[in-house]
Amino acid sequence: MKLIAIDLDGTLLGEDGKISAANQEAIRMRQAAGDIVAFCSGRSLHDMQQIAALSNIEVPLICANGSLTSVNGEIIRSQILVSDKLTEIMDTVSQSGLYFEIYTNKGVYIQKDKKQILEAEKEALFDTPEEKEKAAHIIHIQNKQYGVVEVDDYLEAGVTELDPYKVFILSFRREALEKLAEGWENREDLSMTTSGYQKLEIAHPDASKGNALEELANYYQITQADTACIGDNLNDISMFEYAGTSVAMQNAEPEVKKYADDVTSSNDADGVSYALREIIK
Structure with missing residues (x-):
């Protein structure tokens, strides 16, 4: 079993703001194989819930760069600003x-x-x-x-x-x-x-995608080596540093690619689908 965290904007979402049919199919393929796919974004909880619902995909949600993590509708991690x-x-x-x-x-x-x-x-x-x-x-x-x-x-x-x-x-x-x-x-x-x-x-000072991915891996009792992530921007670097396998989008910031183990195609060319099928084993 693997835990695969996928960024949204510039990664899973195309320029039209939607999850393509190819990306949806690849996510469901990995879920059917027993892997856990999570969405990991700077977006809010409510926004991420809507994006997942529109594609009829049920996944854990790491929200607001790791400030909140939701599993099956329950908040398991919450980093609040006092x-x-x-x-x-x-x-x-x-x-x-x-x-x-x-x-x-x-x-x-x-x-x-x-x-x-x-x-x-x-x-x-x-x-x-x-x-x-x-x-x-x-x-x-x-x-x-x-x-x-x-x-x-x-x-x-x-x-x-x-x-x-x-x-x-x-x-x-x-x-x-x-x-x-x-x-x-x-x-x-x-x-x-x-x-x-x-x-x-x-x-919050402890809010980062990397920290949230680590805590989610612990929640599912998945080893660091069996975690993977896909992203494109600077807020993804912390999860690239934690994940056992990290994949950058072709359209990723140059700095982000330095932290990646591999590079897939762009977000508008179903790069997530390719990474799930061909890169993350």
């Missing part, structure tokens, strides 16, 4: 003028007035129709995630009491993101990662 830590992070991001979301046990909370920040950045920072269209696509993907709760004010909505587990920051102002990251890079009381050039993700 109230004072969350409010500190929120204040820092607010002062920077950047867009951010709060992931909670009741969904992804978005303060309504934050949405105009991304639209303003898109119009101010990009000149060509192609650049604006690419930025609009990134905004669209964020807006269509499942489980979004729009509120007038984060604190008035009580987010600190809803088991918050991640602050997600999105901006086209790369220098502003880097400045935020520099301010947090030596902190031992939080974790920081990214799943894309425009993104910064802040969570």
